[in-house]
Amino acid sequence: MKDLWTLRGFVWRFRWRYVIGILSIVITDLSQLAIPWTLGRLTDDLNSGLGSASLIWTYIGWIFLASVGIFIFRYLWRVMIFGVARTLEYELRNKLFAHYQKLSPQWYSKRKTGDLMAHATNDLQAVRFTFGGGMVVMIDTLVLFSLTIAIMVVTIDWKLTLIGLLPLPVMAFLAISFGSKIYDRFRDAQEAFSALTDRVQENISGMRVVKAFAQEEEQERRFADINTFNFMRNMRMAKLQAFFNPLVQWVTGVSYLLVLGFGGILVIRNQITIGDFVAFNAYLGLLIGPIMGIGWMINIFQRGAASMSRINEILYSKPDIQDNPAVQPISKLNGHICIESLTFRYPGSKEPALRDVTLDIPQGQTVALIGKxxxxxxxxxxxxVRLYDVKEGSVRIDGHALKEIPLAVLRRDIGMVPQENFLFSETIRENIAFGLDQASEEEIVRAAEDAQVLDNIQDFPGNFETMLGERGVTLSGGQKQRLSIARALIKHPSILVLDDSLSAVDTKTEEALLERLKQKRRGLTTIMIAHRVSTVQHADQIVVLxxxxxxxxxxxxxxxxxxxVYHHLYEQQQLEEQISGEI
Known part of the structure; x- marks a missing residue:
């Protein structure tokens, strides 16, 4: 339950709504308790011959008023407590999503998308239910249980009350025994659901590949396997609940039998009246809800704790890359890059990906990186762009180490076009303007024109308002690359990085695009990564890795x-072009 304790700040912030909700529950329970008492008095009056039509209508009136109070205050506590629970779910989902944005690519490489989606759906719903229905059951159980027992002891008979409560220690033992099992099994069920979600998401995203390789039946088989695993985990949970809930009901039934036997003897001995016996049974009926609520409450709180534990694992994860105390008040980059003795290993890798790299890129220069x-x-x-931090050697921009540059400035002033061109399921306009808070029509059109994709956009029926499929699936490879370049160009970055971003573009379009970049980016730094010599041959400096x-x-x-190496690569590509031309 310590994981739920992390939300104490939220509960305190909404304490007055909880106070109003709790008071409403107390009034509702008092109104419920008034009904058995009224029935008991009515029974005794009728049994003693004091009953009359007016007296009966009086009692009916009291019962009606109690029922109206139950209706009003039950509505009020639902609005207050369930409303706060919905607010918790809303705020926690925003907090979780915001934290997702801060975590580094390295963190995501170790997680599956389906698991992260399950945290934002099923786990949050379980937490919300804990602070909604779970809180109500807990408060209602405590209030109704304590008030009912107090009334039974004071107004009827303490011995009969004690007999009726004999099964409670058994209930406490069952609650403790089943609590940890429910926690573990619910956590297992949530993890199985995460794996199922991930399989569905991955398969739908890769549907074109599945169909291209005729793997529909194989994917169905794999899904059936993981769905069976999810089913079995949930069945383990369901079987535990199926056993626990009837067990609680059976213990409650034993309490009824004890009261029926002992209470009947007390009536025969005239130690209590028939009206007291009727009222006591009515009170015992009211206790069934709280007694059942104990088991249900344990179930809900254990589920909520398991889900909050999974959410906290993410919220407690710290970003590998973030601003630190060494950051300087830098507002803009100019574009002079200096790399000295840089050696870098990816986490978990023994062999370095870079070895003793030293490179100077003056501001305004176009540098090409080429290699296998x-x-x-x-x-x-x-x-x-600090997707990873440098540990051996140094990378400086305008004389500042990367850790001295605010991340927001670094990534704003470096326009990055990665190898994987990710486009969102939005309009072309929104994809191009993605890096800006606001972009004018003129800026969007100019960026598209500079990226040599304007003609393609104008051919679409919706022009810039054309909706793209997931990851830009409705576009060709070259169109996706050029839209990604337009998205980077609209920011007017001091440093533009094109990471193999022209591989799917035809030669003629590539030449036009490079010529446009040469004109538009005078005085600005550009880094191009490519495999084709034709892409890099006009660069100010070519670096072969x-x-x-x-x-x-x-x-x-x-x-x-x-x-x-470069000469060999050039001749090889020239030969390939000659062969393809002859064919």
């Missing part, structure tokens, strides 16, 4: 004269 797959090109630019090391650097002409 896995040579460290993308790693280098990922370090530049191999196995994490810089093996060559210079202009296109200098590297050709060198006759090394």
């Amino acid at each position: 797959t896995g040579s460290g090109k993308s790693t280098l630019v990922n370090l530049l 191999d196995e994490g090391r810089i093996v060559e650097r210079g202009t296109h002409e200098q590297l050709l004269r060198l006759g090394g």
Whole structure:
């Protein structure tokens, strides 16, 4: 239950709504308790011959007023307590989503999307139910239980009350025994649901691949397996509940039998009246709810604690990358990049992805990184935007170490176009303007034109209002790349990074785009990663990477004269173009 204790600040903030809700529950319970007492008095009056039509209507009037009070105050506590629970769910979901935004890519690489979605849905619902229905049951149980017992002892007979409550120790034992089992099984069920959600999300996202490889039946089989696992985990939970709840009811039935036997003897001996016996049984009926509520409350609170434990695991996770005390009041980057003796290993990897890299990129220069797959090109630019932190060597921009630059400034002034072009299920306009709080029509059109994608957009029926499918599935590879470039260009970044962002663009469009970038980005730094020599040959400086090391650097002409790795790559691509042209 310590995980639920982390929400004490929220409960305190809404304490007055809880106070009003609790008072409403107390009044509701008092109104409920008034009905058995009235029935007992009516029974005694009728039995003693004092009854009359007017007296009966008087008692009916009192019962009617009690029922009206029950209706009004039951509505009030529902509005107050259930309303606070809904507010908790709303705020906690916002807090969880906001924390998702702060966590680093490294953290996400160890988690599955379905699991994170389950935290924001099923787990939050369980917590909300704990602070809604669970709180009501807890308060109602305590109030109704204590008041009922007090009235039974004071107004009827303490011995009969004691007999009726004999099964309570058994109830306490059952509650303790089943509580931990419910917690563990519910947590297992939630984790199984997370895996199921992840399978569905992944399969739907990759539906085109599934169909392309005719794997529909295999995916159905895999889903059936994980669905069976989810079913079995939930059945374990359901079986425990199916046993626990009837067991509680059976213990309650034993209490009725004891009261019926002992109470009947007291009536025969004239130690209590028939009216007292009727009222006592009515009170005992009212106790069934609280007694059952004890078991239900334990169930709900254990579920809520299990879910809050899963949520807290995320909320307590600290971002690997964040601003630290060394940050300086830097408002804008100019674009001079200096890398010295940089060596970097990915977490858990023994071999470094970069080895002793030293590189100077003056402001306004266009630098190209080229090399075979896995040579460290993308790693280098990922370090530049602090997706990972540098531990060996240094990376400085305008003379400042990366940790001295506020993250917001660093990522605002570096326009990053990654290898994986992720587009949102929004309009083309919203995707291009994604990096700005507000973007004018002129800025959006200009960015699309600079990225050589304006003609394609104008061909769509909805123009800039065209809705894109998930991840831009309705666009071609080249269109997605150019939209991603437009999204970066609209920010007018001091440093533009194109990470293999023209691989799906035809040669003619590529030439036009590069020429436009050359005109528009005079005085601004550009870093291009590519596999095609045609993409990088006009760069001010070409850096060739191999196995994490810089093996060559210079202009296109200098590297050709060198006759090394770059020259070999150039000749190889020239030969491929000749062969494809002949075909």
